[in-house]
Amino acid sequence: MTHIPGLLDTDAIRKDFPILDRVVHDGKKIVYLDNAATSQKPRQVLEVINEYYERHNANVHRGVHVLAEEATALYEGARDKVAAFINAPSRDEVIFTKNASESLNLVANMLGWAEEPYRVDRDTEIVITEMEHHSNIVPWQLLSQRTGAKLKWFGLTDDGRLDLSAIEEVITEKTKVVSFVLVSNILGTVNPVEAIVRRAQQVGALVVIDASQAAPHMPLDVQSLGADFVAFTGHKMCGPDGIGVLWGRQELLEDLPPFLGGGEMIETVSMHSSTYAPAPHKFEAGTPPIAQAVGLGAAVDYLTSIGMERIAQHEHALTEYAIKRLQEVPDLKLIGPVTAEDRGAAISFTLGDIHPHDVGQVLDEQGIAVRVGHHCARPVCLRYGIPATTRASFYLYSTPGEVDALIEGLEHVRNFFG
């Protein structure tokens, strides 16, 4: 085994993840390198979810019976945990959604229906970037189509970074909102938050940060980010499916209109009109993903017990090693930053003329799970003139041995199609 400083004790950690023992294709132990798509779940999370359903399950809020009180305490307790995890000034700033996509759509819709000074309309501009996930592109395209606002974006440099050289022309006095990804899921790039936030604040634009690929992998402090909204998703951070988070600044959540209407989000309803509950409930219509929030709370506990700094360090060391090894593979071209600096643990590449679908399929035959395609970030592929990439992405349980397996696998791919 390769020795690399900074790694976690993955032998111990891997014991927490039952699926990592899974054997596929007649006896090959799975090498799961598709963590940017979704993470695996530790026993600690699955047990909490089960315990919830087997002992406490009820609908939350308003119940006077034991189960309803327990369920409410667990659900709201999860909100406390998430608030602490992201250093939110107030727990009431944490809204549970179904995924990061809903979180981002929520913001876009709020701003479309908002009163001044927040309202996005035909005289205003929205700014995103060319490296956004579709979930941070399409909501703004829809908002722009529906309000007449102009959609603008930052382009990319050849080495996979945001081109901020014309920042003053992109973010202008007309800009109402700037939404960008903290860590790119396709390029791995970690973006310079401060420069963008500073300019946005100069012109009074709101800042939305898509932290879907950051929250799982590094300490996240919404206060030091300086953004107005931060979105992320549970399933990529050891939590269950079906749960996402939107953090928003309290004053904004108070001022902005609701999105989905229904049970739980109201204060009082008559046939003629309704008033809304204070945030976060105003934005949580219907029975929320209760067990999933509780599961996310357990995931946050799990990650915290290991330490987000330590996880970031582990992934950084692994990324450095992976980049080095990948560069040894003939005809392999990295798409995105070619060093581990300001970079997350998702690494995209092309391999000569071999189509990523074929790369992925032949790797899969060896038990190696990577993702191929445009990774819901097609504009990046267009930008670099490629149809797709192969992406390997790591997490706290990934090992140098798995990087080695990937490299061997790629050699096999080259021989196969060579």
Added chain:
Amino acid sequence: MTHIPGLLDTDAIRKDFPILDRVVHDGKKIVYLDNAATSQKPRQVLEVINEYYERHNANVHRGVHVLAEEATALYEGARDKVAAFINAPSRDEVIFTKNASESLNLVANMLGWAEEPYRVDRDTEIVITEMEHHSNIVPWQLLSQRTGAKLKWFGLTDDGRLDLSAIEEVITEKTKVVSFVLVSNILGTVNPVEAIVRRAQQVGALVVIDASQAAPHMPLDVQSLGADFVAFTGHKMCGPDGIGVLWGRQELLEDLPPFLGGGEMIETVSMHSSTYAPAPHKFEAGTPPIAQAVGLGAAVDYLTSIGMERIAQHEHALTEYAIKRLQEVPDLKLIGPVTAEDRGAAISFTLGDIHPHDVGQVLDEQGIAVRVGHHCARPVCLRYGIPATTRASFYLYSTPGEVDALIEGLEHVRNFFG
């Protein structure tokens, strides 16, 4: 034990639900009569969810590795199961959402952004009823506020039924959409679908049915309902939290615009514009609640194995018995139909001057879980001039013994506050 014909073998069924053995308040076995709020989950469902996370967990679609293929097959397999459960003409008409509230908001938003002939605008009318759940009121209020459309509704008769006497004046040529609940969660009323659908079709209005309290309790056949959209929610039908369903007619799903934008719902994205995937994917932005859909599939299998006809029969017999026994309690007044005909198994009542909160609390002390309040249907309370009700609601595992416990509990409540 009281013998009542038509009941299920609850001894056997209850063994499937671990939580029903839960003991609360120093030794009292729980009597769970809050099923209209949420149902309990059988082992069979919890095991499938666990198995999903422990063996198959991956993000769906587009993956070429084994786990991604398995996850996709399980997720799409759940869609097949749900389609069969509601007799949908096509599996592609089944959209997974996070809950019934999202399903209803989805329809309201689609109609607000739609082109003619579907578009709801200031010259058109929306019709609902006074017995809707807030989740089928607020989305239409928001749509009406945002488009200028007029919101109208059917009132209620004194005995808890829809007052359809002026149906021709309520549903008119201007009506674009009629949305109503199939089974009321507060009154228990089963509404006359045919009469409403007939009139709506006469004037060319779309029909939306909120089947949240129907899908768990009786055979549901979207084709024989004759509606255009049907919404329901997983957690009330033995499924997990965080999953809902919207069924819609294929042509409509093709014609109507998307709601949430993001990954999975697109066909192709460039910075300038995007095209959308065909339904159902068009309406499923972001990583869907995969494990939850799989769990709902298992719930549907479970319910089907027992038989929806048999479940309906069981609940009908139990409701008949419960109504009879409740009417023996002095000062108890049923809110809603006073017979079991055209009635679901949710029974609301008041008990003299004793506030429902006190009724619920003292029942809870005896281990009996009921819900108190306005049950997210405040207009019904306003209509009957009461602040709130106490509601007992039954499911396939409920027993006559639990009805008896409720009656005894109510006697105790009366003595306590007498």
Added chain:
Amino acid sequence: MYQDVILDHYKHPHGRGLRDGDAEVHHTNPTCGDEITLRVRLDGERIEDVSYEGQGCSISQASASVLNELLVGKEVAEARKIQETFLELMQSKGQIEPDDAMEEVLEDAVAFAGVSKYPARVKCALLSWMAWKDATAQVLSERKTA
């Protein structure tokens, strides 16, 4: 949670009914339909009357009765202290075991200690107290602007 003291106040409320006041407020607890209309009459700094009418559960009813008994005749400053102590007790999630000092301040209101364990009911107990606080603030601010 249903201490005898609470049941007693519920069955035989003190000072119920609306009488003359310097300010009136209407508070509701939308989740359970509890409502209260409450008037405060001040004589200088002294609370001359707190009159109220409303509907609600035993907890909210009894709490209004206790409030009336406790606050009428007190100086506003002292009443505020009582209100704050009561609030603290109710938000304690059952963690505060009232000691003698607290009992001296709260008198009958210490009986609500048990209610603080039931999050869904805390609002009921606080309804009249929040209404009182609001009404009193109104009187005082009107005086200032007058």
Added chain:
Amino acid sequence: MYQDVILDHYKHPHGRGLRDGDAEVHHTNPTCGDEITLRVRLDGERIEDVSYEGQGCSISQASASVLNELLVGKEVAEARKIQETFLELMQSKGQIEPDDAMEEVLEDAVAFAGVSKYPARVKCALLSWMAWKDATAQVLSERKTA
């Protein structure tokens, strides 16, 4: 899934390149970026040429090559039958074990039987076939309106 026949067609594609045609279509598989531009030239009912250019994975490339080899020279009606048989095979989720009759119709294309087990790849195999169907329909409908 990577039968030698498939790899062979991938490495040495038949009839690749764009030549004159009566109709041209451009199809894409947006999920993986596969693209094909395909032209059909008919001589009465006979398929005189199917020319194509595109990018994509080995499966989509090989499939276009196989299509060219199989369909050029055939009558449209027969080609349709081949296309339908191929579609059926690809949608079989690995359930169809091609028999001699099927092999006679599909020739090299039976090698794609294994691909049908991989839902994510079925679209790749079908891309050129759908494009051919579309282009042919265009030629025929233009003829009618002409």
